[in-house]
Amino acid sequence: MPGSVDTVKPDAAPPEAIKAVPVRHPGRWVAVAVLAVLAAMFVHMLVTNKAFQWSFIIDNAFRPNIVEGVRTTVLLTVLSMVIGVVIGVVLAIMRLSGNPILSGVAWLYTWFFRAVPRLVLAILFGNMGILYTKYHVGGVPFSEQVGDLLGVDMSGTLFSINANTFLTGFMAGLLALALSEGAYMAEIVRAGMLSVDPGQNEAAGALGMSRMQTLRRIVLPQAMRVIVPPTGNETIAMLKDTSLVAFVPVTNELFFQLKSVGDKSFNVFPMLVASCMWYLVLTSVLLVAQHYIERYFARGTALAGERRAGFRALGFGGGK
Amino acid sequence: MSEPDGAAKAAGTAGPMVKAEAVHKHFGRVEVLKGIDLEVASGEVMCVIGPSGSGKSTFLRCINHLEKIDAGRLWVNGHLMGYRQKGDKLYELRDKEVSAQRREIGMVFQRFNLFPHMTAMENVYEAPIRVRREGRGKARERAAALLERVGLGDRKDSYPSQLSGGQQQRVAIARALAMEPKLMLFDEPTSALDPELVGEVLEVMKQLARDGMTMVVVTHEMGFAREVGDSLVFMDDGVVVEEGTPRDVLADPRHQRTRDFLSKVL
Numbered sequence: 001m002p003g004s005v006d007t008v009k010p011d012a013a014p015p016e017a018i019k020a021v022p023v024r025h026p027g028r029w030v031a032v033a034v035l036a037v038l039a040a041m042f043v044h045m046l047v048t049n050k051a052f053q054w055s056f057i058i059d060n061a062f063r064p065n066i067v068e069g070v071r072t073t074v075l076l077t078v079l080s081m082v083i084g085v086v087i088g089v090v091l092a093i094m095r096l097s098g099n100p101i102l103s104g105v106a107w108l109y110t111w112f113f114r115a116v117p118r119l120v121l122a123i124l125f126g127n128m129g130i131l132y133t134k135y136h137v138g139g140v141p142f143s144e145q146v147g148d149l150l151g152v153d154m155s156g157t158l159f160s161i162n163a164n165t166f167l168t169g170f171m172a173g174l175l176a177l178a179l180s181e182g183a184y185m186a187e188i189v190r191a192g193m194l195s196v197d198p199g200q201n202e203a204a205g206a207l208g209m210s211r212m213q214t215l216r217r218i219v220l221p222q223a224m225r226v227i228v229p230p231t232g233n234e235t236i237a238m239l240k241d242t243s244l245v246a247f248v249p250v251t252n253e254l255f256f257q258l259k260s261v262g263d264k265s266f267n268v269f270p271m272l273v274a275s276c277m278w279y280l281v282l283t284s285v286l287l288v289a290q291h292y293i294e295r296y297f298a299r300g301t302a303l304a305g306e307r308r309a310g311f312r313a314l315g316f317g318g319g320k
Numbered sequence: 321m322s323e324p325d326g327a328a329k330a331a332g333t334a335g336p337m338v339k340a341e342a343v344h345k346h347f348g349r350v351e352v353l354k355g356i357d358l359e360v361a362s363g364e365v366m367c368v369i370g371p372s373g374s375g376k377s378t379f380l381r382c383i384n385h386l387e388k389i390d391a392g393r394l395w396v397n398g399h400l401m402g403y404r405q406k407g408d409k410l411y412e413l414r415d416k417e418v419s420a421q422r423r424e425i426g427m428v429f430q431r432f433n434l435f436p437h438m439t440a441m442e443n444v445y446e447a448p449i450r451v452r453r454e455g456r457g458k459a460r461e462r463a464a465a466l467l468e469r470v471g472l473g474d475r476k477d478s479y480p481s482q483l484s485g486g487q488q489q490r491v492a493i494a495r496a497l498a499m500e501p502k503l504m505l506f507d508e509p510t511s512a513l514d515p516e517l518v519g520e521v522l523e524v525m526k527q528l529a530r531d532g533m534t535m536v537v538v539t540h541e542m543g544f545a546r547e548v549g550d551s552l553v554f555m556d557d558g559v560v561v562e563e564g565t566p567r568d569v570l571a572d573p574r575h576q577r578t579r580d581f582l583s584k585v586l
Contacts, residue, residue, distance in 0.1 A: 202386055203433035207447035207499060208423035211415055217450060221437050300437045300479035 053270045060261050061274040069257035070278065076174060076242045076253065081235050083178035088185025093215065095190055106186065113183035119244050121180055125172040126248035173245030173253075181238060188230045192223030224297040232290035236283050254278060335398055337362045337503050337534045338383060344391035345378055352378045354558035355392065360503075360551075365535045367545035367566065370555035371581060376538045377430075379555070380505050383536065384425040385418055396425060397502055423451060426496030430508040432488045434480040440467060440491045441476045444498050452499070459498075466494040470524050486517030490524055497528075504528065506537040542586060546570055554578045 046052060060066070094106035113121075196219050204214040243255035250256075255275055262271030338360035345353040352375045360366050368376045381387040382394060385402040394401045399421055403410045413421070435443050444463035448454040454462075467476055470490040480488050489509055496504060506525065510518040522544050529535060529548045539545060545552050545566045552566040554573070562569055562578045570586075573579045 197433070199429060199431055199433040200435065203427075203429060203435070204447075205386065205419070206384055206422055206425070206427040207495070208419045208451045209447060210419055210451075213450050217446065218435055222435075297437075300439075301481055 051269055052273060053267060056265075056267055057270045057274045057277075060265075060271065061258075061278070063257075063261065065252070066254070066257045066261065066278075068252055069254035070282070072170075072250070072252045073239065073242045073254040074282065076170075076177065076245065076250075077235065077239045080174055080177035080181055080242075081231075081238055083174075084181025084185045084234075084238075085189075085231070087178070087182025088187075088189045089220075091182060091186035092189035092193060095186065096193060110183045110186050113180045116180070118176065118180050118241055119247060121176040122173055122244045123247050125176040126169075128172065169248060169250050170245075173242075173248045173250045176248070177238065177241060177245070181234065184234060185231070188227055188234070189223065192225075192227035193219055195226045196222045221297070225294075225301070228290065228294050228297055232286065232293075235286055235290075239282055239286065240279060335395075336360060337364070337397055338536065339395040340379075340383075340392065341394070342392035343379065343382060343389050343394055345375070345382060345387060345389050352558055353382070353389075356555075356558075356560055358553065358560065358563075360534060360536055362502075362534055363532050364550045365529045365533075365537065365548055366551045366553060367549040368536065368538045368553045368555060369540065369542070369545065369581075369585075370561075374555045375558040376555045377507050380427075380507050380536060380538050383503075383505055384422050384427055386427075396421070419451070423499055424502045426499060426501035426504040428489070428492050428496055428504065428506045428509050430511050432480070432485070432492045432512070434488055434492055434495070436480050439477050439479055440472060440483070440494075443480070443491055444495045447495070448498050463494070463498060466497055467491070469497075469527075470494045471520070484517060485513045486520045489513065489521045493521075493524055493528070503534045503536070506535065506539065508538050508540065510539070510541060540585065542570060542582075554581065556581065 091106040091109060094102040095110075097103060116124075200218050200222065201214060204218045209217070242253055245253055246256040258271045258275045258278070259268075262268040336359040338358065340356050340358045343353055343356040344351070354375075356375075356379055358366075368380070370376045378387060382389050383396060383401070388402060401421060402413055402418060404413060404417075405411075435446065438446060441460070441463050444466055445454075445456075445459040448459040448462065449456060464473070464476060467473055470493055472487060472490055472494070475483060475487060475491075478487075480491070483491065493509075509525070510521050513521065518541070522541060525535070525537070525544070526548050537544070537549070549566040552564060552569045553560055554562040554569060554575075554577075556577050562573060562575050569578065570582065573582060
């Protein structure tokens with residue numbers, strides 16, 4: 001074998017750039033052909049099948065009551081997710097704290113709200129008015145009973161709300177969704193917090209930072225990278241679960257409105273298609289939002305740059 | 321060159337910076353520290369060597385109460401770490417009080433443990449702002465000066481993932497110094513580094529020693545121990561086997577276990 005090793009000459013011109021024939025991927029083109037035929041068949045069906053009644057869909061999908069339904073659905077989604085995330089963070093912190101009472105309570109909460117189906121919760125909260133006619137906020141427990149015993153009036157409540165006006169409709173639906181979401185978020189946040197390297201806690205502790213400071217400034221921001229993607233999932237699931245509040249009943253919600261148009265006009269199927277499209281649009285908006293949130297929390301990691309390329313890489317151009 | 325130096329510096333203050341008395345620590349049924357007695361004078365640089373599993377890192381973590389000791393006593397700068405003693409009774413300190421004790425102890429970790437979501441600057445001024453309630457402007461200024469001091473004046477806005485291991489460890493040192501500690505603990509600060517990056521970190525540590533910082537350094541760098549250390553401690557199996565000036569211990573170890581260990585690493 002000629003075993004001589006070339007030494008690099010500093011003044012030598014750089015070698016010609018490699019122009020190799022790239023690896024061909026015939027399988028991809030076959031797949032594209034098959035998919036194209038299937039897509040054409042689907043579009044053909046959409047266009048030619050009279051049952052779709054596209055003009056009916058377009059005429060009715062933007063009625064004022066349906067736009068009102070979109071507003072309610074979005075509002076319910078956003079509010080219940082915000083409340084759910086807050087509850088989730090608090091529960092996760094309680095669960096991971098060294099305090100056995102706090103972690104026990106957090107476990108109990110998660111146990112209950114994960115066990116009961118959302119639909120049942122929604123109906124249950126809608127019927128809460130049966131338990132009390134009035135809610136006393138700020139009252140001392142058993143104060144009235146004690147007051148009766150002593151023969152004095154001890155209804156020391158700050159203010160009270162009529163349960164039948166407070167806990168019907170929107171509020172009941174919101175509470176059912178938000179409280180149940182809190183239980184799921186608690187597990188997601190807990191997983192996120194556990195994913196942070198314990199060395200981070202030690203480093204913050206060694207600098208004299210308190211537990212709360214460490215949690216807020218060091219652990220949670222890093223946990224967010226793990227928390228955000230499943231939270232996006234939860235938000236999308238929540239968007240769709242808002243249709244459950246129809247059973248509370250909350251009637252100005254998107255799906256109920258779309259379906260009622262369909263029922264009244266005996267055009268059920270077109271309005272179901274319209275529902276699909278509305279939920280697709282809303283979910284797409286959420287996906288874009290999630291993309292930007294993820295990018296924000298990826299700062300400082302190698303992923304921060306790659307994310308930008310993520311959308312482009314979907315095409316065939318960058319295929320490996 | 322080192323012994324009288326350390327003694328002279330120590331003469332300035334009353335007691336030792338670190339005093340350990342019969343410190344015991346066990347994890348489950350494994351006894352990791354079996355009675356450590358040590359004193360580190362103010363201004364002294366003490367290097368701790370020993371085979372892995374000898375308890376040297378654990379002892380270091382006991383000094384700032386990252387690990388609770390099971391028996392014995394440990395004082396830093398005259399404060400009993402983690403407890404308050406009233407008569408014969410010991411009372412555990414609250415988290416807040418432990419945090420306050422840790423403020424005067426800087427620690428540098430083997431794996432740097434920088435905060436990855438913050439820039440080098442933010443890593444350095446986070447604790448001064450949150451813990452010492454320093455003004456933002458002043459904290460930034462000091463952080464910039466500290467990064468300059470460890471030779472990273474031009475990498476202020478880099479995230480840890482954009483820095484080499486050596487640079488990260490230097491940021492970690494600057495971060496610890498930002499709390500103006502009286503004692504610095506180094507837990508194998510160069511063990512996770514590529515060989516060519518070890519020098520830059522040791523250089524910063526040497527400068528720190530020259531400036532009179534009290535340091536306890538768990539290390540495998542015998543050259544550093546010989547050159548910078550005022551004292552050298554050899555630990556094995558949870559006990560201090562040998563203690564003396566680095567020259568004496570390295571050149572003429574008295575114990576067989578020390579000899580065995582040194583023959584493997586030198």
